[in-house]
Amino acid sequence: METTRGLVQSAGRAVLDMIEREWEPLSPGELEQRLDQTVEEILEADLIAKVQAQPPAIHGTQAGEPMGLPAETTTTTTTTPAATQDEEDHLAEEETEEDTVDTSYAVKHITELLQNSKSHYNRSRLTGRARVSLSHTVLLSLTLLSKRVSYRSVSGRFRLEKGNIHRIYFSFCERVNLLQDELIRWPRDGEAVDLLCPLYALLGKSGPEEAQGAPQILGVLGHTRIPIRLPIGKQSVESTAPEVKRMRREAHxxxxLNLELVCDRRGRFRHCHVSKGSEKGRAGLLRDRLGRPPGMMTMPPGSCLVARAGYPLTEHILTPHVSCVGPREGLYNKTLEAYFSILDQAVASLKARFQRLRYLDMGNYERARAVVLTACILHNVFLDLGPLLEGEVDVEEVGLVEEEGDVDEEGLKRREAITDLLYKGLESTCV
Incomplete structure (x- = not known):
């Protein structure tokens, strides 16, 4: 009985995935054209009515800003009568503190980025997609990314077919992904020098004798997990626990998805790599590219990245001691730990701003990867518009204790030298 029920559930999910990918609600050309025209007229009339209904002074916008967006979209997310009570309760639970960045300004900025992009994006219209402006595409997509709302509620809010909402959203993600090299880039030359932070300075000593040989920290390397729906055929038939909790317990x-990041001291992502949870090897691609000639990921002289245990210990990546931890090693580990909080806060901000990343209800790896990459790119965009959004650090994830990763000879020598340097510096302060 349980096996039959599992097969039915798997078949149902397969049909839903097929509908998401292939649904063409408006295939006849004439009907498609008429519907597009009707949608445009409804949107235009609705926006004009809302703008006319606004009082002279509107909270959350500045004088002189274009008023082409619905006023309520700047701070809240609404549901439609078609939404179920469960959905409304779920949305209420997901509300967080008001963002520090005005949404209307963010939509305008992201729209200009996409319009001015040098990438040759295919602008051809998909069959069955209603014509909506680029600014409304951005607003719709930000709504889906920032809140855990259903396609149905967004469909009612924007007065578009559910299938069109799905396509507009993923075409937006594909378009933003083309900006990765432009917005998530490795620091170069003078920019890199400005980002360096002396490791030794955390001990409160800055004398030339003590500081000699201390490395400069360029960034923090780490990762986080983004829960996704198990692909068809790998669903747990007998388990009825929510997927997120089941993932933590069973660790399928x-x-x-593994989201690998390098973040500078200001919280900006400088490297981003999304891979499947089943893929092994930490920072394999990054390790091969660090310190290579111009055009790759060059490191300023005497600089390095810091990472938690589990990452490779190399000339350019420092990791903590995981065995035989005495006073020397403990001081070294404590010094590195102060830097790890920078990445922890950046990841917490990412997940607080883009709540869709708490659980991606999709079994398609490529589409899930596109959504995660979109959120990382937009994280840097929002960082240019205001400070990091406060988020709650996942203590359970951060507290995981891992074994030491690969160790090469140069990395081991450098770690031992820095450990001795830190300890000698501490001894000199106690004399």
């Missing part, structure tokens, strides 16, 4: 490798 295909129930999450």
């Amino acid at each position: 490798p295909d129930s999450w």
